[in-house]
Amino acid sequence: MSVAKPVNQRAWWLVLPVLVSVAFSALIPLMTVVNYSVQDILSPSQSVFVGWEWYKEVLRDPELHSALVRQLIFSAAVLAIQIPLGIALALSMPREGWRSSLVLVLLAMPLLVPWNVVGTIWQIFARADIGLLGYVLTQMGFDYNYAQDPWDAWITVLVMDVWHWTPLVALLAFAGLRAIPEAYYQAARIDGASRWAVFRHVQLPKLRSVLMIAVLLRLMDSFMIYTEPFVLTGGGPGTATTFLSQYLTQKAVGQFDLGPAAAFSLVYFLIILLLCFVLYNFMKNVGADEQQGRSA
């Protein structure tokens, strides 16, 4: 497996269209935001260079620190629930026939709802007086009110996210499982491997690359969650569900000076980048050890 890939500089030509198309829409906005972040923009024609000033201000902001802590807990919970649940679902899904098609279509539905509508559905769905979830919980004797109780609100946003995004993990894992050649299972059967052994030594290593994508996607997207909690709770009650992008938008809207908000955006971007980078390298090494262990 670890035979080195051949060096071929002409492979650049295959990558070039991707590079151009992404850089076209990504680099100019990024540079513009960097430019905003080091200036005090008094009016469209008048701005003063302020250097690191906004960055210092942003890094000292206590509200940002608490939003960051809330965000980290939220994203950790998202990964801890959605990744195992998604894998379990992928293993449970029928592999052939009309049942498989039906389950795929039903499972994918939450993904296809525009994000503002996701918030709207849950806004009604979780209401104790007129929503299915809220009504059932109240009838069962729970004192549930996501609009007033911070804990209820936080859990509701988390459950909404699980509902919305677990199918993404499940679909990726399902496609990854389907890509495992039949011969691997036959070999495992001949060895008399248990279900767990098949999962641990055949399925999981083969799922490594799709799971890496799933983990990184869920990490970065949950870190930038905005529209759904904005519609559902507006960040409240209090600041219970004010995650980073909620706070950023509160700062950016109604301020004519984009400097501080731009500096905030870049710090925010670098935090996501750092977390993804650490996680990416961690998962790459775990996978590499696993493969060495098998060949040894």
Add this chain to the structure above:
Amino acid sequence: MSARSFPGRRILLVLYLLFALAPIYWLVHMSLRSNEAITGAFAWFPESLSLANYVGILTDPSWYDGYINSIIYVTINTVLSVAIALPAAYAFSRYSFLGDKHLFFWLLTNRMTPPAVFLLPFFQLYTALGLIDTHIAVALAHMVFNVPLAVWILEGFISGVPREIDETAYIDGYSFPRFFVRILLPLIKAGIGVTAFFCFMFSWVELLLARTLTSVDAKPIAATMTRTVSAAGMDWGTLAAAGVLTIVPGALVIYFVRRYIAKGFAMGRV
């Protein structure tokens, strides 16, 4: 069969599907009722089946144009994203070249920019190019997050194809384009199916960029929906009906790619 699944899998699947479908049921439920009924009292089932909300949307061009616009730019985006991501994913999977690892990770970093402040430079860029309020503007802007995703997913699937297959094909006298289309693409159908679905999905549900880059001619359905929020209160019924209708095209897409997802790896040659 039994080696791949685990006990209790049916129960898990059924419970999860109930959880997944309950909010969808509530959306359909809302779409069939009037606003007074929705906010008035709880009901397990709609009192009467009224299609008034759907009729309202399907007979009003300012509503259904939103669906047409969304479908146009999402289709352009999906086709372009998958088409350019395929060769790049192959290059990343098979060769090492200057800066390959950095470039691969850099691609993904373009998905990590929090939108709030970045919307303004996007608007300025596409205004300067004269592309504002066109389908192509939204399709291009959405490539920022879809192309990296497509490259990452496809790279995983191509790396699952043993390298001996390429070598055998080249020895058999296949040229690169012929090998790519005739041999590689059929082997990674599952991956292409999933990738196309994800590109479709992320472009379909994205609201902030699509709304920023359009005003009238290319206005997406998700932006059209925001007008149900007005000073007179929420028009819940119409919003719910529009929501149900946004699920339909995507459900059709997954229905058509399901075979590729479920088919997996047709390894006839090994």
